[in-house]
Amino acid sequence: MVRRSPAPTTAQSWPKVSLLPGGFLTLPEHFFCDDQHDKDVPSMSFLVQHPTGHNIVFDLGLRKIWQDYSPEIKSHITKRLPIEKSPDVSDCLRFGGLDSSRIDTVILSHVHYDHVGTPADFTKACFIVGHGTRQLLQHGMRYHSAAKFEKDLLPSDRIIELPAPPRKLADDEIEAGEDYPATRGLSSHIEGSNPSWKQFRTLKNAIDLFGDGSIYVIDSPGHIIGHLNLLVRVAQSQWVYLAGDACHSPRILSGEAGMATWNENGMEVCIHVDKEMAMSTLRDIQSLRENGLDSGAVEVVLAHDPDWFRANQAAIWPSHFL
Ligand SMILES: [Zn+2]
Structure with a gap:
């Protein structure tokens, strides 16, 4: 168990967020x-980095040794070339002076290959994933071929799967059921954490990770089962919202472009398993960005935004935002 010390009380003691290419x-x-x-x-x-000393990594990017991906994923990746897999997240942590063995918590926005990196590098970490993720990894699900996921991706004794959020569930979320009893609870990993979903301001389902209002795991459905975002308060009046694959382009976020659909074998398909849900999640994020939160600005970061990446090189670990 990782012990938690008292909640931050000064403006200097908010969490720090650093970019890891x-x-x-x-x-x-x-x-x-x-x-x-x-x-x-x-x-x-x-x-x-939470002021109590917890080191959390949100998403693990691409796998450096891509031969270690499953055959199906490897063949998919050949359609995504050119691809650059090095340095990976562990390298970037080490370049900044932090070994991946010192990460106690990894939160995965979702388990597509370009977000799961090399979990084996994180030898001490618990992996927090959204509802349905274990079922997806083990068996695949409706709309998700099992071959696109790796059964043994995460160490079974170090997974914390969050409960189903209290909203209307999508078909695949219902299908995920409760087959997998929690192997390890969030509250035993982070003392004081209560793994129940609650409304936070305009966000319908959020988990206050440390119980101190500094880091929230956000239910952000639509892209794929179990999709999570992370909201971090980095100063009294500044938040960073890590949006994963809630949308894939800053032009969609700004409203300049819409979410695409295309025809596949006579069916209209979308990069998001549930486009309506993804659009509703996007509207919540857009409103957060527009209106701010508790009189603070909210910086929304999409996992694949090249413009944001270029503009924020100064935030690469060991530096951080602000
Ligand atoms: Zn992605």
């Missing part, structure tokens, strides 16, 4: 925006 890949933009062009995009991860 997690490799680059090429995404066909017509899958995302309803206008086109392939793009070289980063797969960004983040180090979040």
Whole structure:
């Protein structure tokens, strides 16, 4: 168990968020925006350091040794070339003076190959994942072929799967059921944490990770089962919202472009498993960005935003925002 000391009380003691480049890949933009062009995009991860000493990594980017991906994923990646897998998240942590064995918590926005990196590098970490993720990894699910996921991706004794959020569940979320009893609870990993979903301001389902209002795990459904975002208060009046794959382009976030759909075998498909849900999640994020939170500004970061990546090199670990 990692012990928690008292909640932050001064402006200097908010969590710190640092950028960890997690490799680059090429995404066909017509899958995302309803206008086109392939793009070289980063797969960004983040180090979040809580004042109590917890080192959290949000997402693990691309895997450096791509031969270790499953055959199906390897063949998919050949459609995403050119791809750059090194340095990976562990390298970036080490360059900044932090060994990956000192990370106690990894939160995965979701388990697509470009976000899961090399979990084995994180020898002491618990892996927090959204509802349904274990079922997805083990068996695949409706809309998700099992071959696109790796059964043994995460160490079974160090997974914390969050409970189903109290909202109308999508088909695949219902299908995930409660087959997998929690192997380890959030409250035994972070003392004082209560793993129950609660409304936080305009966000319908949030978990206050440390019970001190500094870091919230946000239910952000639509892209794939178990998709999570992370909201971090980095100063009294500044928040960072790590949006994972809630959308894939700053032009969608700004409203300049819409979410794309295309035709596959006579069916209209979208990069998000549930487009309506993804659009509703996006509207929540857009409103947060527009209106701020508790009189503070909210910086929204999409995992694959190349413009944001270029503009925020100064935040690469061991530096941080602000
Ligand atoms: Zn992605």
